Amino acid sequence: MTFQNEIINWYNQNKRDLPWRHTNDAYIIWLSEIILQQTRVEQGLPYFNRFLENFPTVSDFAMASEAKVLKLWQGLGYYSRGRNMHATAQIVMSEFNGQFPTLHDDLLKLKGIGEYTAAAISSFSSGEARAVVDGNVFRVLARYYGIDTPINAPNGKKQFFTLANELMFNENPALYNQAIMEFGAMQCKPKSPACERCPLNQTCYAFNHNLVKDLPVKLGKAEKKHRFFNYFICTQGDQILVRERQAGDIWQHLYDFPSLETQLRPNWMDADFDLKVKDYFGLNSEFTLISYKKHILTHQIIHIQFFELKNYIFNFSKQRELNWVSFKKLDELPQPKVIHDFLEDHFKNKLE
DSSP states (O other): OOHHHHHHHHHHHHOOOOGGGGOOOHHHHHHHHHHHTTSOHHHHHHHHHHHHHHOSSHHHHHHSOHHHHHHHHTTSOOHHHHHHHHHHHHHHHHHSTTOOOOSHHHHTTSTTOOHHHHHHHHHHHHOOOOOOOOHHHHHHHHHHHTOOSOTTSHHHHHHHHHHHHHTOOTTOHHHHHHHHHHHHHHTSOSSSOOGGGOTTTTTOHHHHTTOGGGOSOOOOOOOOEEEEEEEEEOEETTEEEEEEOOTTSTTTTOEEOOEEEESSOOOTTOHHHHHHHHHHHOTTOEEEEEEEEEEEOSSEEEEEEEEEEESOOOOTTTOTTEEEEEHHHHTTSOOOHHHHHHHHHHSHHHHO
């Protein structure tokens, strides 16, 4: 039996029952693909269901506010992808007459859709013979064929994409693509793969040469940048002072609190930090540490201190990104996950 047939046979016996596998609607497939780029199926499924419930059609998505899209996206990270989804829905309405494209080359014209996503949508919606190469596919091909070229190097990507397209099962591209992706996710897992029960183990290079733990090869990532945010919590009655983050940094158009960023994590009782706070919030300002949190992003590690602030002064005419909102209203606004978690921990009774 060929590699492709073994993979498909395994899939037919072991595949998970997932909602986007029961449709060839390109819009629904697009939703699932973008969301699952961010997370595992188990974590992404509730997001997929919420998006489809709120935006059953691409027209509903296009007409939504960006704030609502980002609120539903909250917790997935990479918020630019949520914004790109919103822009894509609007492009589909204006340039494709509201019909989500199903062809690979048309899909590449949409914002936030690259080679992998275009191949997946075109394959699953219209049966176009395009190889889908995600992390699962990289892993299966690297191990089975014994390829040690780094998967995140330009020559590695080219090598794997060429091989994947040569292996394409043209009789049913959608079935084969789903099968090899699922095989990588469930059978040929990154850690502790079930090699002894694998239908390909007799011909798998990595298994037969004791290289399963060594493949695929990936170039080391650059060291993450450390940043130090100091948030100041100001409340009056049922209101809290928030800031809408602007373009040019992480969490664009999400809401957090007035803040100072420092080069290092300051000792909050240090005289220099006290001067910085008073310079920014007024000479009579007083602050008390509430909590500390380390928040890990893909390329950055954010060290966050939360302070209660009293006797402060703000110039709202100059700091237009600051606004008083009710706790109920804040719960409707998109926030970074670390802010959402802080509010749940410290103001849950006011959010209800």
